[in-house]
Amino acid sequence: MSETKTTNGALVQVEGVDKIFHRGAEDIHILTGLSLQVPDRQFLALMGPSGSGKSTLLNLIGGLDRPTQGTVTIGGERIDQLSDRQLAHWRARHVGFVFQLYNLMPVLSAERNVELPLLLTHLSKAERADHVRTALAVVGLSHRAKHYPRTLSGGEQQRVGIARAIVTDPTLLLCDEPTGDLDRKAGDEILDLLQALNREHGKTILMVTHDPHASARAARTVHLDKGQLKEEPAK
Numbered sequence: 001m002s003e004t005k006t007t008n009g010a011l012v013q014v015e016g017v018d019k020i021f022h023r024g025a026e027d028i029h030i031l032t033g034l035s036l037q038v039p040d041r042q043f044l045a046l047m048g049p050s051g052s053g054k055s056t057l058l059n060l061i062g063g064l065d066r067p068t069q070g071t072v073t074i075g076g077e078r079i080d081q082l083s084d085r086q087l088a089h090w091r092a093r094h095v096g097f098v099f100q101l102y103n104l105m106p107v108l109s110a111e112r113n114v115e116l117p118l119l120l121t122h123l124s125k126a127e128r129a130d131h132v133r134t135a136l137a138v139v140g141l142s143h144r145a146k147h148y149p150r151t152l153s154g155g156e157q158q159r160v161g162i163a164r165a166i167v168t169d170p171t172l173l174l175c176d177e178p179t180g181d182l183d184r185k186a187g188d189e190i191l192d193l194l195q196a197l198n199r200e201h202g203k204t205i206l207m208v209t210h211d212p213h214a215s216a217r218a219a220r221t222v223h224l225d226k227g228q229l230k231e232e233p234a235k
Helices: 054-061 086-092 109-121 125-138 154-166 184-199
Strands: 010-023 024-039 043-047 069-074 095-098 171-178 203-208 220-225 230-233
Touching: 010 054, 010 203, 024 054, 024 184, 024 203, 024 230, 043 054, 043 184, 054 069, 054 171, 054 203, 086 095, 095 154, 109 125, 154 184, 171 184, 184 203, 203 230
Parallel strands: 043 203, 043 220, 095 171, 171 203
Antiparallel strands: 010 024, 010 069, 220 230
């Protein structure tokens, strides 16, 4: 992984963030004066009721959205100040996303799905293939590289999604309900994999979940409700 800067030991710093959406003449306050610091290599679970702003906060940290007010600093860089073009380049280098419904391209094989983020880089075809092989090996799916999503189980599809998220060796892994569409056995296997990525590969992981069973796997849990964060006692 490329070296990243931290401030006060935090890789992620969200300070005084408001997020307001507009619906006609109505202002909808999703986040209000929210602050959060996440150290490098931490596995953090973000919990809260539906509509509490969990995914909104994840999108702000991942550079998919901008705060109405406040600052978002990742690795010492104020991403809320970047232009759209700069932000797209930053995301490609620093963020891997894992989605609840996998978001795989059905017409592409597993290895081609994993390769997609690398098409935005300057890597050669051979270098891309090497990165893809490594990512699929990490998630235990080397033997399924040529298979298409329709021939894979839900758990295998999510593993492909995780391989795609880590293939660029991102600074952050952002997971939005990664086990929400899986049964308990497949979900546990995905949580095992996320823990291994955190503990053995040093990935900083932020995981949105509504499942206490999933949040128990994280080193730290924070709860979001009515735009405010509450820290769960240390484990």
